[in-house]
Amino acid sequence: MIFSEIFSRIELRDIIDILLVALFLYETYLLMKKTGTTPIFMGVLAFLATWILVSQVFKLKLMGAILDKFISVGFILLIIVFQKEVRAFLQALGSNRGFGFIKKLFKPKIDESGQDLQDVMPVLMAVMDMAKRKEGALIAFQQDVPLEKFIETGEILNADISARLIENIFFKNSPLHDGAMIITGKKIKAAGCILPVAQNQDIPKHLGLRHRSALGLSQETDAKVIVVSEENGHISLADSGKLRINISAGDLQKELTKQQTRVRNKN
Numbered sequence: 070m071i072f073s074e075i076f077s078r079i080e081l082r083d084i085i086d087i088l089l090v091a092l093f094l095y096e097t098y099l100l101m102k103k104t105g106t107t108p109i110f111m112g113v114l115a116f117l118a119t120w121i122l123v124s125q126v127f128k129l130k131l132m133g134a135i136l137d138k139f140i141s142v143g144f145i146l147l148i149i150v151f152q153k154e155v156r157a158f159l160q161a162l163g164s165n166r167g168f169g170f171i172k173k174l175f176k177p178k179i180d181e182s183g184q185d186l187q188d189v190m191p192v193l194m195a196v197m198d199m200a201k202r203k204e205g206a207l208i209a210f211q212q213d214v215p216l217e218k219f220i221e222t223g224e225i226l227n228a229d230i231s232a233r234l235i236e237n238i239f240f241k242n243s244p245l246h247d248g249a250m251i252i253t254g255k256k257i258k259a260a261g262c263i264l265p266v267a268q269n270q271d272i273p274k275h276l277g278l279r280h281r282s283a284l285g286l287s288q289e290t291d292a293k294v295i296v297v298s299e300e301n302g303h304i305s306l307a308d309s310g311k312l313r314i315n316i317s318a319g320d321l322q323k324e325l326t327k328q329q330t331r332v333r334n335k336n
Contacts, residue, residue, distance in 0.1 A: 116143075189325035192252070195235035196297060196304060197318055205299030206239040207249040207279045209264065210325075214290040216258075220251050223262030230257055239297075249282065249294075265289055272312075275300070280314075283307035293324060 098110055120140060124133035139146075192208065199206050209216065224245060228234060230252065238260045239246045248261035266278065267285035283294035287307040294307040303315040306324060313320075 189322070191230050191232040192235065192295075193318070193322055193325060195232040196295060196321065198232070198236060199239060199297045200302040200304050203299050203302040204236075204239055204241060204297065205246070205279060206235075206295070206297035207264070207283060208235070208295040209249055209251045209262075209283070209286055210293045210295075211251060211253040211258075212291045212293065214292070216251055216253070216286075216290060216292060219249070219262050219264055219286070220253075220259045223248055223251070223259040225259050226257050228257045230255060249286075264294075273314075276312075276314075280305060280307075280312060284310070284312045287311070295321070 116139075120133075120136045123129050123136055196206065196208070209219075234257065235250065237243060238250060245261035249264050250260045251258045251262050264282035265285035265288075266281045267288055269284065272281060272284065277298075277300070279296050279298070283296045283305070284307045286292050286294050288310040291309070296305040296307065297303075298305070304318075304321060305312060305314045306316050306321065307313075308324070
């Protein structure tokens with residue numbers, strides 16, 4: 070009887086309201102996961118759940134009054150305490166990663182794989198040549214999460230993608246060869262950049278700082294990072310917190326083409 074009365078009071082707009090809130094929370098969780106702010110999201114949810122239980126379910130007046138005060142100033146406190154994390158979240162929200170699924174619903178799919186391959190060939194050629202010569206390289210591709218804080222650590226180039234330019238930057242006598250190159254869209258945005266280093270204990274001991282930096286960036290953002298080992302010339306790819314070691318030229322081409330397709334779809 071109780072459940073039948075409850076369901077009889079539910080209207081269509083209530084169902085739509087619940088679905089929209091669920092979708093909003095899900096997309097917010099995915100976005101914060103990409104920007105590394107998931108603990109904040111889970112902490113806020115836990116606090117809200119506690120507040121609802123105390124104030125609405127058990128109706129504890131004293132504890133409820135205290136939590137009400139925190140709720141009233143909670144948003145301001147979050148901004149003050151988590152300035153960097155909130156900034157990263159808002160940057161991602163402003164990019165296509167932030168609820169970009171809405172845009173995809175109305176945007177037609179365009180098959181431009183031939184042009185995509187043409188766009189990635191300079192990078193692919195440079196990487197293959199450096200691998201043959203065993204010249205170390207570290208190249209990061211920005212996707213939806215902005216890499217501005219890492220770009221600022223290097224030399225701003227904002228240059229067109231060129232195989233010769235990439236090889237010259239990573240030439241062993243170049244002052245920028247030890248850092249990372251960051252590519253955004255169709256531009257080499259910066260070189261000589263400093264990336265976060267992964268602290269995983271299970272990383273093979275023979276992998277150096279380049280591999281750890283590539284993995285570290287892929288853990289904090291959704292960037293794809295190519296590594297060329299100067300020890301053996303092997304090519305590795307870090308993506309979504311995972312490191313694929315010694316991938317083939319064909320697999321690298323597929324990944325780079327996917328990246329360029331994402332860039333085109335965003336534009």
